[in-house]
Amino acid sequence: MNQKITFATILVAFSVFFICFTNASPIELSPRYEAGFVDFTNAVTGRITFQRIPGNVIRIIGQFNSGITNTGKYEIKIPGLKKRLIPGTLPFFYEVEGKTINFFIGKKVKISRNGKVLEQESIEPIG
Numbered sequence: 476m477n478q479k480i481t482f483a484t485i486l487v488a489f490s491v492f493f494i495c496f497t498n499a500s501p502i503e504l505s506p507r508y509e510a511g512f513v514d515f516t517n518a519v520t521g522r523i524t525f526q527r528i529p530g531n532v533i534r535i536i537g538q539f540n541s542g543i544t545n546t547g548k549y550e551i552k553i554p555g556l557k558k559r560l561i562p563g564t565l566p567f568f569y570e571v572e573g574k575t576i577n578f579f580i581g582k583k584v585k586i587s588r589n590g591k592v593l594e595q596e597s598i599e600p601i602g
Contacts, residue, residue, distance in 0.1 A: 508576040510601040513584045518542050518593040521564075523553075525579050525598060533574050538566040548589055554582040554598075561586070576600070 511525040521539030528534050535553060539561065543549055549561040555571045555578065585595040 508580060508600040508602055511576050511580050511598045512601055513596045513598045515539070515542075515586065515594050515596055519586050523584060524601075525576060527576055528570075531573060533571045533576065533579065534568060535571065536566065536568045539564050542593075550587050552585040552587070554579055554584075 509527055513523045515521050519539055519542035521537060521541075523535060523537035526534050526536070533555075535556075537551075541564075543561060543563050545563075549563075550558045551561050552558050553569070555574050556569055559567075559569070561567070579598045580600050582598055583595045584598060586593050
């Protein structure tokens with residue numbers, strides 16, 4: 476009788492082990508995102524999106540709708556890029572190699588004019 480209980484216990488333990496470890500979804504230490512964005516709604520309005528494209532490249536696309544005038548020097552500071560001049564309200568894009576979307580998520584994008592920060596917002600994940 477004792478052998479039957481021991482055998483049954485081993486069988487159940489093996490079954491539980493097999494079911495748990497073969498059907499469990501993988502554990503991710505951090506979420507993986509495919510895209511991100513940042514919206515500006517105060518002094519300057521517009522949106523910048525961050526998208527992973529093939530070749531381990533992040534494409535950054537943006538456009539400002541208002542708040543950019545012809546006077547002054549407007550710059551944008553995006554993590555992973557040097558300061559860049561903003562082309563007014565025309566669309567713009569940059570490509571960054573060797574980074575992931577997770578690198579950008581949560582970091583701040585700053586817009587400044589003549590060295591004074593007008594607005595800064597955090598990059599949010601999509602998906």
